[in-house]
Amino acid sequence: MxxxxxxxxxxxxxxxxAYLQLVQQVRQAIRMGVLEVGDKLPTVKEVVAQVAINxxxxxxxxxxxxxxxxxxxxxxxxxxxxxxxxxxxxSTQTRLARSLERWVDSARAQGLGDEAIEALxxxxxxxxxxxxxx
Amino acid sequence: MSGPGARPAPPPEPAIATVGLGKxxxxxxxxxxxxxxVPRGRVVALVGPNGAGKTTLLRILAGLSSxxxxxxRILGRRPEQSExxxxxxxxxxQEIPLYRQLTARQHIDIGAGLNPRWDGKAALDRLGAVRVPxxxxxxxxxxxxxxxxxxxxxxxxxxAVLLLDEPVAALDPLARRExxxxxxxxVAEQEVSVVLSSxxxxxxxxxxxxxxxxxxxxxQLCADIEEILDTHRLxxxxxxxxxxxERAMDVIRVTQTARQSRVLARLQSPIVDPWWEVAExxxxxxxxxxMGRDAEGIEQEIVNLGATA
Numbered sequence: 001m002x003x004x005x006x007x008x009x010x011x012x013x014x015x016x017x018a019y020l021q022l023v024q025q026v027r028q029a030i031r032m033g034v035l036e037v038g039d040k041l042p043t044v045k046e047v048v049a050q051v052a053i054n055x056x057x058x059x060x061x062x063x064x065x066x067x068x069x070x071x072x073x074x075x076x077x078x079x080x081x082x083x084x085x086x087x088x089x090x091s092t093q094t095r096l097a098r099s100l101e102r103w104v105d106s107a108r109a110q111g112l113g114d115e116a117i118e119a120l121x122x123x124x125x126x127x128x129x130x131x132x133x134x
Numbered sequence: 135m136s137g138p139g140a141r142p143a144p145p146p147e148p149a150i151a152t153v154g155l156g157k158x159x160x161x162x163x164x165x166x167x168x169x170x171x172v173p174r175g176r177v178v179a180l181v182g183p184n185g186a187g188k189t190t191l192l193r194i195l196a197g198l199s200s201x202x203x204x205x206x207r208i209l210g211r212r213p214e215q216s217e218x219x220x221x222x223x224x225x226x227x228q229e230i231p232l233y234r235q236l237t238a239r240q241h242i243d244i245g246a247g248l249n250p251r252w253d254g255k256a257a258l259d260r261l262g263a264v265r266v267p268x269x270x271x272x273x274x275x276x277x278x279x280x281x282x283x284x285x286x287x288x289x290x291x292x293x294a295v296l297l298l299d300e301p302v303a304a305l306d307p308l309a310r311r312e313x314x315x316x317x318x319x320x321v322a323e324q325e326v327s328v329v330l331s332s333x334x335x336x337x338x339x340x341x342x343x344x345x346x347x348x349x350x351x352x353x354q355l356c357a358d359i360e361e362i363l364d365t366h367r368l369x370x371x372x373x374x375x376x377x378x379x380e381r382a383m384d385v386i387r388v389t390q391t392a393r394q395s396r397v398l399a400r401l402q403s404p405i406v407d408p409w410w411e412v413a414e415x416x417x418x419x420x421x422x423x424x425m426g427r428d429a430e431g432i433e434q435e436i437v438n439l440g441a442t443a
Contacts, residue, residue, distance in 0.1 A: 010340070015414075018340060048318035049263075052311050053340045054177055055322040 022061035033090025041079040147210035149174045149327035154204035164190040170356045179338040180331040182348035188331040196225040224293035230284045234273030238283045257290035278309025298330045354424040369397045369410035387423040398423045
């Protein structure tokens with residue numbers, strides 16, 4: 001048997017419903033190229049045996065992904081990645097992640113904490129959004 | 135298309151249905167006027183403070199105790215001490231009943247002789263998957279491992295309904311998580327409805343999709359968890375008299391200060407009154423609010439700000 005493609009985790013008390021956390025993790029894995037078109041998602045049983053959640057939560061997450069057109073359920077076989085979400089390819093993501101890492105390193109070196117970094121990022125993002133709509 | 139004369143299939147019997155169920159011990163009612171209906175295939179959290187009647191309800195459902203009033207049905211059948219009924223029910227009592235000198239494998243062999251639909255191989259596979267030794271006396275295993283053995287035995291019966299009384303209360307957090315993961319895997323694999331009792335909801339929230347809440351020997355809440363989360367909201371606003379708030383909505387709990395009213399309410403439709411700031415509430419807070427309700431229904435909490443008189 002092939003080893004499982006991805007594993008899930010849940011952040012309790014994050015306020016994000018469990019099914020949505022699974023959806024986000026699959027989306028992210030596809031975006032990052034960890035999951036490719038044709039890859040099989042873990043079975044419901046595999047997921048619940050790992051993270052101790054209700055099987056319906058996993059089914060709901062997989063239905064949502066199917067609805068978004070990212071995965072495809074095949075009766076009796078499993079759920080497979082069928083599409084990549086729109087956006088740049090994984091290589092671009094990786095390149096951007098690296099330059100962001102360098103930026104974070106320099107921000108930390110200059111004494112910024114994680115909270116300050118997040119606040120800064122948010123303000124730049126929202127400034128960008130305002131500039132675009134203006 | 136159904137042909138002429140074909141009748142629509144009757145709706146499937148709920149996993150559990152009780153009407154006006156009550157149990158009296160001497161002068162004390164341990165359970166009163168308990169009417170619940172739980173669809174099949176759900177994982178139910180039976181929650182409530184200690185002494186709320188959880189064990190009493192589970193024992194009636196398992197056919198171990200007969201009600202003083204009312205009626206219980208499991209998959210349409212009345213609980214009783216018959217082989218046919220008991221073979222469809224798995225019941226795990228609080229004090230995990232195992233023979234300490236025997237191994238898990240011996241327990242599984244004994245079960246095979248007593249149960250018609252016994253799946254001993256699945257039980258061994260399941261214990262193997264969570265690395266519980268099956269050839270050591272059960273008394274030498276850890277609490278978490280013993281709980282896994284008991285769960286494996288309860289599932290080997292291939293029950294249609296599995297009743298677990300405080301299964302994780304005595305376990306450490308890791309063993310608790312592993313136990314619930316095994317249970318969730320079993321639910322994904324075989325068609326079984328599960329009821330787990332606990333005085334904490336926190337443990338069970340991830341695994342369960344339905345809540346039955348008992349407090350003061352009565353049912354306070356019986357609903358799907360998503361529905362509970364969708365319909366309950368916390369409202370905060372400038373102080374209003376309690377009577378006025380109660381007329382406008384289904385109030386679970388009100389906290390009044392000199393200036394402010396804070397209300398946990400069950401809403402039929404989204405609230406549009408600009409008086410209130412509306413926030414979502416977690417399951418644990420909702421459950422605690424119901425648990426705190428007094429006999430008349432609504433808990434009122436007056437917060438004395440300690441203003442200098």
